[in-house]
Amino acid sequence: MIILAIESSCDEFSISIMRDGKILSNIISSQIKEHSEFGGVVPELASRLHVENFHWVLTKSLKESNVVLEEVDYISYTSNPGLIGSLIVGKLVAQTLAMYLNKPLMEMNHIKGHIYGANIDDKFVYPVLVLVVSGGHTQIQLLEKSLDFKIIGSTQDDAVGECYDKVARVLGLQYPGGPKIDKLAQKGNPDRYQLPISKNDDTYDFSFSGLKTASLNLINKLNQNNEKIIINDLCASFQKTAINTLMLKFERAVKEFKPETITVVGGVSANSSIRSKFFEIGKKYNISKIIVPNMEYCTDNAAMIAELTNEYIKNKK
Structure with missing residues (x-):
């Protein structure tokens, strides 16, 4: 069984091909360079660049996986949440391929994709407690069994990644600010x-x-008082508070729900301090499986959509 999955929810256009549960290719077209001069993602620019780039992403993904398009059995794509224009481009590419090949078309959820991105290299043992941290989302989800998503906590305003980027912008750090704050904080x-x-x-x-x-x-206040901002210390202080905010709630959830597996997913899961704290909590509560995804599967990518699609197909069968 071969799945061709598309992820286009924001400023990356990605296509992944999976055969019998194994990722053969995961090609990502990133737009960080184009958006950095604006200090953040410009939605219309993102969708226009998707239109320009999807053809070579598809070609490269097929070539790297050594798969002929006509061999594909299922087409899947991210339908929500995300930037409307970007999602539409991915949907149109997916629909066109599905119609041409006369193959089933499946809609996938972006956040659920991130969660199952952690299942690619190391399989879940249920129940699973998940910390979702990205530029647009901050949640705690509980999966008592496969595909049984329950949101038990969510941000009431800004996502943690959004908070990182806004503070970084005021400090004069180039977009995306999260990795730069993390580096300086060390x-x-x-x-x-x-x-x-x-x-x-x-x-x-x-x-x-x-x-x-x-x-x-x-x-x-520091600028008005002509006090020197020690940027490394400010980044470290900010990051300590942001991570403590996350871990305070997540640790409480671990104690209540007693999961077999814990994982952290989303773009901010690439943060070195979050990854370190996560292992500390896992060891403290003797969690049998502590899964921190491969860096390739932290940011938006189509491999996570392929894995989620595969899970739905397995459950349906």
């Missing part, structure tokens, strides 16, 4: 600047608007 003193943990309550929901506002106010 050299800084995380206790120099005090920042608040928002929504420190009994729920599993998050809030990052308070941290964003407090960080921006601190930067403005």
Whole structure:
């Protein structure tokens, strides 16, 4: 069985080909360079670049997987959530291929794809507790069995990745700001600047608007007082607070739901400190499986959509 999966929800256009549960190719067209001069993703530019790039992504994915298009059994694509224009381009490519090949077409959810991206290299043992951290989403999900998605906590305002990018922009760091803050934070003193943990309550929901506002106010205050901003220390202090906010709720969920597997997914899961803290929590509570995805599967990619598609097909059979 061969699956051709398409992911186009934001500023990456990706096509992956899977044969019998094994990823053969995962080609990604990234637009970071084009969007960086604007300090963030420009939706119309993203969809226009998808139109320009999808043909070579498809050609390269087929070539790398050594698969002929007519051999494909299923076509799948990300239908939601995401930028409307970007999603439409992916949908049109998928529909065209499905009509041409007369093959089944399957719609996939982007966040569920991220979750099953962690299942590619190391398979889940259920129940699974998932921390979803990206530029647009911050959630805790519980899967008691395959494809049994339950959102038990979510951000009430900004996503953690969005918070990173906005603070980085004010600090003059180029988009995307998350990796740059992470790199600078490794050299800084995380206790120099005090920042608040928002929504420190009994729920599993998050809030990052308070941290964003407090960080921006601190930067403005230091500038107004002509005080030197020690950028490494500020990045370290910000990152410490952001990660503590995440882990405070996630650790509480681990204690309540007692999962067999924990995993962290989404673009921000590439953050070195989050990955380190995640293993600490897993070992502290003797979790049997601690899955941190391969870097290739952290950012938006079609392999995660192929894996999710494969899981639906297996369950249907």
